[in-house]
Amino acid sequence: MRVRMTGLAGLVAVAALLAAAPPASAAPGDASAHGAELDLSLLGGNAVTAGPFAAADANGPTTGTFAAADVPGVLKTGVVDTSATRDDKTGGVHSRAVTADVRLDLLASATGAITAEVVEAECDATQKGVVGRSKLAGVGLGRLGEVAVEPAPNTVLDVDLVGVDIARVVFNEQVRNRDGSLTVNAIHVTLIGGVLGALGSGDLVVSSATCGPAGLPIPMASGAGLWLALGLLGLIAVPTGAVVLRRRRAMA
Incomplete structure (x- = not known):
């Protein structure tokens, strides 16, 4: 009876290890992305709320596509493509949003229309940390000035009226x-x-695009973590079984 209890204790120990491991759905990090979103109260009290367009999430749906966004006098876009993925083996996440043929008329009275052929945001989270970047192609800022194809993080251009700031435009905001x-x-x-x-x-x-932080590299309750746990079970159960067999022979 004591020998059998020893084998049971080994099984209980592995079961406790599995039970204590965080659920697979909670261990990795999260990621999300969308093409455009606006929440404005315009002159005269007109409220304009729209989006997020083509929202994607690492928990699903992991991709999003929107044919075009058109908010008269405010924003017009072409195709929006987004993605947000998670690698359960490494715990890393990645997200990306690409908006084509952007025309921003919101500031047209002060700066002229802001246009861009492609507006992209991207981020990655790994065990080393979280990084992000933005890319702009074919940009026209009217009287607002110029901006690099890959702007430095938090590049700010102010819009003023008779010396008073009325708007702020941030490129590659992080x-x-x-x-x-x-x-x-x-x-x-x-x-x-x-x-x-x-x-x-x-x-x-x-x-x-939003990322991270990265999750645990190998969630114990699923995938590779499950096979690892089964391996641990084998390492404990096999020697215990050998002890049982030897003692039974000795008793015989």
Whole structure:
């Protein structure tokens, strides 16, 4: 009886190891992306809310496509493609948002239309950390000036009226969130409002990707982690079985 209890103790030990491991769905990090989103209160009290367009999430759906977005007088785009994926073996996540044929008329009265052939945001989270980047192709900023194809993180251009800022445009905005994740907004327009807020108030984002932090490399409750646990079970059960067999022979 004591010998059998020894074998049972080995099984209970492995079962406890599996039970203590975090669920596979909770161990890896999260990732998400979308093409455009806006929440504005324009001059005259007109509220404009739309998006997020073509939202994707590592938990599903992992890809998104939207034919075109058209908010008259504010934003017009071509095709939006997004993706957000997770590698359960490494715990890493990746997300990407690409918006084509962007025309931003929200600031047209102050700067002229802002246009771009492609607006892309991307981020990656690995065990080494979280990084992000933005790329712009065929950009035209009207009277706002110029911006690099791959802007430095948090490149800011202010829009003013008679010397007072009424809007702010951030390219390759990178926001470190409290949970350790990173949000990359390729273009983020903020209407400041106030007494001279000639355009209104609110925010508009074109191409956004959020990643991380990375999850555990091998979730114990699924996939490779499950096979690892079964291997541990074999390492414990086989020697225990041998002890049982030897003792039975000795008793005989």
